[in-house]
Each structure stands twice: as C-alpha cells, then as structure tokens.
Amino acid sequence: MKQTGIMILLTLITLFLHAQENVPGKLAAEWKSFCNDAQLKYALAGICVLDAQTGKVLFEKNSNTGMAPASTQKVITAIASFEAFGPAYQYTTEVGYTGKIASGKLTGDLVITGHGDPTLASPRYTATNENQLLANICAAVKKAGIDTITGNIVGTDNSFDLNPVPGGWIWADMGNYYGAGHWAINWNENQYDLLVKTGSRENEPIEVTGTNPALVGTANFVNEVKTGKPGTGDMSIIYADPFSVTSLYQGTLEPNKNKVSGSIPNADLFALQTIRQYLQSQKIFIKSQPINNLQRYANQQLKPSGITPVYTHHSPTLDSLVYWFLKKSINLYGEAFVRTIGMEKKGNGSVEKGLEWVDSLYAANGVDSKAMRLSDGCGLSPANRITPLVITKALQFAKGRSWFSYFYDALPLYNNMKLKSGTIAGVKSFAGYHTSKTGKQYIVSFIVNNYNGSPSALVNKMFTVLNALK
Numbered sequence: 001m002k003q004t005g006i007m008i009l010l011t012l013i014t015l016f017l018h019a020q021e022n023v024p025g026k027l028a029a030e031w032k033s034f035c036n037d038a039q040l041k042y043a044l045a046g047i048c049v050l051d052a053q054t055g056k057v058l059f060e061k062n063s064n065t066g067m068a069p070a071s072t073q074k075v076i077t078a079i080a081s082f083e084a085f086g087p088a089y090q091y092t093t094e095v096g097y098t099g100k101i102a103s104g105k106l107t108g109d110l111v112i113t114g115h116g117d118p119t120l121a122s123p124r125y126t127a128t129n130e131n132q133l134l135a136n137i138c139a140a141v142k143k144a145g146i147d148t149i150t151g152n153i154v155g156t157d158n159s160f161d162l163n164p165v166p167g168g169w170i171w172a173d174m175g176n177y178y179g180a181g182h183w184a185i186n187w188n189e190n191q192y193d194l195l196v197k198t199g200s201r202e203n204e205p206i207e208v209t210g211t212n213p214a215l216v217g218t219a220n221f222v223n224e225v226k227t228g229k230p231g232t233g234d235m236s237i238i239y240a241d242p243f244s245v246t247s248l249y250q251g252t253l254e255p256n257k258n259k260v261s262g263s264i265p266n267a268d269l270f271a272l273q274t275i276r277q278y279l280q281s282q283k284i285f286i287k288s289q290p291i292n293n294l295q296r297y298a299n300q301q302l303k304p305s306g307i308t309p310v311y312t313h314h315s316p317t318l319d320s321l322v323y324w325f326l327k328k329s330i331n332l333y334g335e336a337f338v339r340t341i342g343m344e345k346k347g348n349g350s351v352e353k354g355l356e357w358v359d360s361l362y363a364a365n366g367v368d369s370k371a372m373r374l375s376d377g378c379g380l381s382p383a384n385r386i387t388p389l390v391i392t393k394a395l396q397f398a399k400g401r402s403w404f405s406y407f408y409d410a411l412p413l414y415n416n417m418k419l420k421s422g423t424i425a426g427v428k429s430f431a432g433y434h435t436s437k438t439g440k441q442y443i444v445s446f447i448v449n450n451y452n453g454s455p456s457a458l459v460n461k462m463f464t465v466l467n468a469l470k
Contacts, residue, residue, distance in 0.1 A: 023049075023058060023059070023440075023468060023469065024058050024059045026468035027047075027049065027058075027059040027465065027468045027469075028059065029468075030464060030465040030467075030468050031047065031059075031061055031465060033464075034461055034462070034464070034465050037461060038452075038453070039451050039452055039453045039454075039457065039458050039461070040448070040451060041452065042450055042451075042452065043448055043449060043450045043451040043452070044062065044065065044067060044448075044449045044450060045061070045062065045446075045447070045448045045449075046061060046062035046063055046065050046067055046387070046388040046445075046446075046447050047059065047060060047061050047062070047063065047388055047444070047445070047446045047447075047465070048060045048063035048387075048388040048389045048391070048392045048444070048445050049392075049442055049443070049444050049469070050392045050395075050396060050442065050443040050444075051440075051441075051442065051443075052396070052399065052433065052441035052442055052443045053441060055396050057389075058442070060388070060389065062388070063387060063388045063389040063392075063445075064371065064387050064389055065387060065388075066371065066372075066373060066385035066386060066387050067385060067386065067387070067388070067427075067447045067449045068382055068383075068384055068385065068424065068427045068447075068449055069379055069384060069385075069386045069391065069422055069427075069429055069431075069447055070379050070422025070423050070424045070427040070428070070429050071329045071331075071378065071379045071380075071420065071421060071422035071423065071424075071429075072379065072391060072420050072421070072422040072429040072430065072431040072445065072447070073334075073374070073376075073377075073378065073379030073384055073386060073422070074325060074326060074329065074334055074377075074378055074379055074420055074422075075326070075391065075394060075395060075398075075411075075420050075431055075432070076358070076362075076372075076374070076386065076390075076391065076394055077325075077334045077337050077338060077358070077377045077378065078322050078325060078326060078337075078407060078410070079394055079395075079397065079398045079401075079407065080337075080341065080357075080358045080361055080362075081318065081322065081337040081340075081341065082318070082319075082322065082398075082401065082403045082406070082407060083361060083401065084341050084344065084345060084357070084361075085318055085340075085344070086318065086403065087317060087318050087319035087322075087403045087406045088317050088318065088319075089317065089318040090314045090315050090316070090317055090318070091115055091116060091117030091118075091119070091314070091315035091340075092115050092117070092312055092313065092314055092315070093112065093113065093114055093115060093117050093120060093185070093312070093313045093315075094111075094112070094113040094115075094307075094309055094311070094312050094313075095110070095111070095112055095113075095137055095140060095141070095309070095310050095311040095312070095313075096110075096111050096113070096307040096308050096309040096310055096311075097109065097110050097111060097144070097146070097149075097307065097308055097310065098111060098151075098304050098305070098306055098307055098308070099151065101144065101145050101146060104145060104146065104147040104148060105146075105147070105148040105150060106146045106148065106149045106150060106151070107150050107151070108149075108150070108151050109149070109151035109152050109153070109154045109304060110141065110146075110149050110151070110152075110153045110154070110286070111153075111154050111155075111156060111304045111307050112153065112154070112155050112156070112185060112271075112272060112275065113156050113157070113184075113307070114155065114156070114157050114160075114183065114184035114185035114186075114268065115157075115184065115340075116157075116160060116182065116183075116184055116186075116336050116339060116340050116343070116349065117186065117313075117315045117336075118182065118186050118189065118321070118330075118332050118333050118336040119186075119189075119315045119316060119321065120133065120185065120186050120187055120188075120271065120313070120315075121133055121187045121188045121271070121274075122188060122189050123188070124324055125316045125320065127316065128315065128316065130187075130188065130274075133313065134274070134275065134278040136311060136313065137275060137278075137279075137311060137313075138278060138279055138282050138284065140310040140311030141279065141284060141310060141311075142282075142284070143310070144308075144310045146284065147283065147284055147285065148284070148285045148286075148287075149279075149284065149285065149286045149287065150287050151287065151288060152286075152287075152288040152289065152290060152291045153272050153275060153276050153286060153290040153291070154272075154290070154291045154296070154304055155184070155185050155268050155269070155271070155272050155290065155291065155292045155293055156184075156293065156296070156303050156304055157183075157184030157185070157293055157349075159343050159347065159348060159349050160183070160184045160339060160343060160349035160350075161339065161342075161348070161349055161350035161351070162293060162294060162297065163242070163350075164181030164182050164183050164242050164267070164335075165179070165181040165182075165241075165242055165335075166335065166351045166375055166376035166377075166380075166381055167351075167375065168375030168376055168381030168382070168383040168384070169376065169380060169381055170381075170382065171239055171241060172237050172239065173380060174240060174241050174242070174263065175237070175238035175239050175240030175241070175247055175262055175263060175265070176237065176238050176260075176261070176262055176263060177191045177261035177262060177263055178263075178331050178380065179263050179331070179380065180263035180264070180267070180331065180332045181242045181263065181267065181332075181335070182332055182335040182336045182339055183267045183268040183271075183293075184268060184293065184349075185267070185268040185271045185272070185292075186267055186268070186271065186332070186336075187264070187267055187268075187270055187271035187274060188213075189330065189332055190263055190264045190267040190332060191261055191262070191263060191264065192211050192212065192213060192215060192219075192261070192262055192263075192264055193211065193212045193259040193260070193261055193262075194208060194211055194221070194238065194249070194259060194260050194261070194262050195208070195209045195210045195211060195212060195258065195259050196208055196209060196225070196253065196257065196258060196259060196260065197209055197258070198227045198253055198254070198255050198256065198257055198258075199226075199227035199255070200227070200255060201227065202226075202227055202228065202229050203226050203227065204226065204227040205223075205225070205226060205227070206223070206225045206226065206227055206253055207223075208221050208223045208249065211262075212259075213274070215264065215270065216273070219245060219246075219247060219264075219265065220245060220246045220247070221246075221247050221248075221249050222246065222247070222248045222249065223249045224248070224249065224250045225249050225250060225251055225252065225253055226252050226253075227252065227253065227254070227255055228252030228253055228254045228255075229252075229254065230254055230255055231254060232252065232254045233254055234253055234254070234257065234260055235251045235252045235253065236249065236250065236251035236252060236253045236260060237249075237250055237251050238260070238262045238263075240262070240263070240265050241265065242265055242266070243265060243266060243294060244265045245265070245266075247262070247265070266292070266294075268292045268293060269290060269292040269294075269295075272290030272291075272292060273289075273290055275290075276289075276290055319403070319406040319410075321333055321337075322406065322407065322410050323406070323409065323410040325337075325410070326410040326411055326412065326420055327410060327412055329378075329420075329421075331378035331379075331380050332378075333378075334376065334377035334378030334379070335351065335376060335377050335378060336377075337354075337377055338351055338354035338355060338358065338376070338377030339351060339354050339377075340354070341353075341354040341357050341358065342354030342355075342356075342357065345357040351375075351376060351377065354377065355374050355375075355377075358374065359372065359374075362390070362393075362394065362397075365393075365397050366393065366397075367390050367393055367394070368390075371386070371387045371389065371390045372385070372386050372387070372390050373385040373386075374386070379422055379424070380424065382424060382425070382427075388445035388446065388447055389445070391431045391445035392431075392443045392444065392445045395431065395432065395433065395443045395445070396443055399443075408433065411432050411433070414430065414463075415463040415466060415467070416470075417430075417432060417433070417434040417444075417466065417469075418432045418433045418434065419431060419432035419433075419434075419444075420432055422447075423455065426449060426450045426451060427447070427448065427449050427450075428447075428448050428451065428455060428458055428459060428462065429445075429446060429447040429448065430444070430445075430446045430462065430466070431444065431445040431446070432444065434466070434469050434470075436469055436470055437470060442469050444466065444469070446462055446465070446466065448462065
C-alpha cells in the first residue's frame with residue numbers, strides 16, 4: 001500500500017511537470033489555429049507569455065512589434081502613477097478669496113484653484129458627490145462671513161497645459177463621454193447626457209430635447225441623427241472639441257433610446273458656473289459671471305494673488321482612483337495621471353512632459369524606450385504603439401512593488417483571468433495575470449490590430465488561445 005501511494009504521488013508529479021512543460025506547445029497549436037482564422041486575414045497579432053516567477057518568455061509571436069494597444073495601455077499608466085505618487089496620494093482643490101470682507105460683502109473674487117482632480121462631483125465616491133461638495137464649499141464661504149461677492153468666481157490652476165486633450169485624439173472621439181478632456185478643474189468626470197427622442201420608424205429624424213445637466217450657454221447642437229433599425233444600438237457620434245460651443249450630432253440611434261453621453265467641452269467653466277448657481281441658491285449674491293483659465297489668458301489677466309484660503313477638498317486616495325481607472329476604463333483618469341506626473345515631476349502639466357517621465361521610468365527598469373511610443377495616458381489615440389513584450393515587462397515590474405496588491409485588485413476579471421481589456425476601432429487586446437489550476441503563475445499580453453468581423457467572435461477566439469494557460 002505504501003509503495004502504491006508513492007507511485008501515485010510520483011505519477012501526479014510527473015503529470016504536473018509534463019503539463020507545465022507542454023504549455024508552450026499548447027499555445028503554439030492554438031496560435032496556429034488562431035492565425036489561420038478568416039478574421040485574421042488582414043490583421044497583425046502579437047502575444048507574449050512570461051513565467052511570472054522567473055520572467056522567462058514561455059511563448060511569443062510578434063512580441064517585439066509595436067501595435068496599437070487600446071486600453072491595455074492603461075496598465076502602463078497605472079503602474080507609472082503608483083510608482084510616481086504611491087497609493088495614498090490625494091488631489092486637492094482649494095477655495096479662497098482675494099480682497100477684503102466688510103459687513104458680509106467681499107470686495108474681490110472667489111478663487112477656485114484646481115490641481116487636476118478628476119473626481120470632483122463624481123458619483124463614484126461618497127465624499128465627492130456633487131451635493132456634498134457644493135454644500136462644503138458653501139459652508140466654508142458662509143463661515144468666512146461672505147454673503148455678497150462683488151467680483152467673479154475665478155478658476156485657476158497649478159501649471160497645467162491649457163490644452164485639455166492629447167494631440168493624438170481624433171475628432172470623432174472628443175465629443176463623446178469616453179473622449180472627455182482633462183482640466184485643472186473637472187466636474188462629474190466631465191460628462192453629460194444628451195436627451196433625445198427617437199422616431200418609431202427607420203430614417204425618421206430624432207429630436208434633441210435637452211441635456212442633463214443643463215449646459216446653459218456652453219452647448220448648441222446641430223442635429224442630423226436619424227432613427228436606426230431595431231437592435232443596431234447607438235451608432236451616433238457627437239462631434240465636438242474643447243472650448244467649442246457648437247456640436248455636430250450625426251449617425252443613427254435605434255428606437256426607444258432616450259439619451260447618449262457626451263463630454264463637456266468647457267468643463268472648468270461649467271464647474272465654476274455650477275458652483276456659482278448653487279451659491280446663489282443659498283443666498284450668496286455674486287455680481288459677475290465666472291472666469292476660467294482660458295478667459296484669463298485670452299484677456300491677459302494674471303493668476304490671482306494674495307488668496308486667503310477658506311476650504312480645501314481632498315480626493316479619494318490614488319489606489320481608489322486606479323481601481324476605477326482599470327475596472328471601468330475611465331479615459332479621463334489616465335490623462336489626469338499623466339498630466340499630473342508632468343506637473344509634479346517635470347514642472348509642466350502637459351501630456352508630453354508626463355509621458356517623458358513615464359518613458360524614463362520604464363527605461364530605468366530595462367524597457368527599451370524605442371519599443372513604446374505613447375501619445376496619451378489611456379490608449380484612446382490610434383497613434384499609440386507598444387510591443388506585447390513591453391507590456392509583460394511592465395506587469396512583471398509591478399509584481400515586485402509594495403503597492404502591487406492595489407494594482408492587482410483593480411484589474412477586471414475576464415475569462416476567469418485578471419486582465420485589462422482594450423478596444424478601439426479594429427483593435428482588441430488583453431493584458432494581465434493568470435494562475436493556473438496547478439498554481440503556475442503567468443503574465444500575458446495579447447494584441448490584435450486590423451481584424452475584421454465581429455469583436456465578440458474574435459474575443460472568444462483570443463480566449464481559446466489563452467485557455468492553454470489554464
């Protein structure tokens with residue numbers, strides 16, 4: 001009996017080792033089948049699989065070829081953000097005033113100084129929701145003894161680039177919710193709902209009935225959208241760009257849809273207007289309209305000086321922001337992180353300076369900078385190029401850092417694997433970690449560019465390849 005038990009144990013060990021040794025073979029077989037599929041006829045596909053413990057490449061194809069990564073690029077930005085600031089980092093937004101207060105009257109301006117917090121008035125966190133934030137600001141203004149403001153509500157920043165969007169973004173993306181720009185002062189993740197009424201038959205015009213919240217004075221719509229076939233979903237696009245007041249709305253929208261989501265084109269100005277409106281409703285009289293950064297620069301006005309602080313708002317900690325950044329793929333957060341890295345590490349809050357530091361971080365940790373050409377922090381730009389090998393190396397680097405548990409927890413679960421997904425036109429990608437049923441740990445990056453046919457069908461085929469790791 002004893003010998004039988006030993007033989008069974010040896011057999012199991014042998015089978016285990018054989019299974020591990022055969023993973024590259026299984027991947028090779030699945031890869032061959034995958035690449036012969038009709039959806040890949042005109043595509044470029046790349047994959048890299050590492051042993052998570054040793055960093056050894058177990059399988060790769062086109063792993064040194066730069067490809068558009070879509071939102072798997074977010075792992076690059078998230079890792080760099082944790083390394084730059086640590087998980088406890090918080091954004092601040094400061095409220096103060098210039099001038100003097102006498103008998104409840106402020107002879108001066110109320111000043112909102114933004115430091116790029118992307119969570120202001122976001123409903124994702126209890127402490128940042130709009131009602132709570134507005135109440136806190138109002139309470140602080142009243143506590144300072146102010147019931148009348150003779151000047152303006154002025155928005156100012158901390159050295160952020162005036163341009164809120166990366167140069168590589170396309171016009172078809174910028175007006176939609178996923179193309180929201182990043183300002184020093186943001187509001188409700190810079191999103192609004194365009195309220196619509198569709199027709200009952202195909203090709204009937206739809207009606208734009210308003211926006212929620214109301215974008216008073218900051219948005220007009222030229223509407224050319226028609227009612228689409230049932231089941232076709234939202235095939236409409238809001239064409240807009242930062243600072244614009246007119247948006248072109250084109251495409252089709254299936255029947256019974258009542259709203260689509262867009263990005264606020266003047267987010268900091270909208271935030272100041274919202275604060276002003278709330279203060280007015282609470283019996284704090286404000287004489288003039290808000291002035292944002294762009295207006296100050298256009299009028300050659302200097303940043304306010306001699307500010308007396310009355311309230312400082314703190315964002316949730318960075319680990320919470322990264323959680324939602326990866327779980328819900330919020331592009332705004334990626335641009336906030338990169339521009340903040342530029343501001344904190346390079347003294348210039350631009351995408352370009354932030355990406356310079358990101359490049360230097362990875363170069364210092366064994367990544368060839370020529371293998372990574374980035375245009376933004378979130379992966380929305382079709383100009384981004386990263387090799388699958390670089391992404392796996394970044395993921396391997398993260399495993400050894402003190403903040404890794406926060407990063408790992410933030411990765412979504414796809415195909416029972418901890419993976420960040422990515423999708424833009426013609427691109428599908430996955431990157432992350434997997435522990436097999438035998439306990440073996442893997443790191444993977446899988447990118448497909450220029451495929452044809454159904455995205456969901458392609459995803460199923462990609463998962464069939466990745467199932468070789470189970």
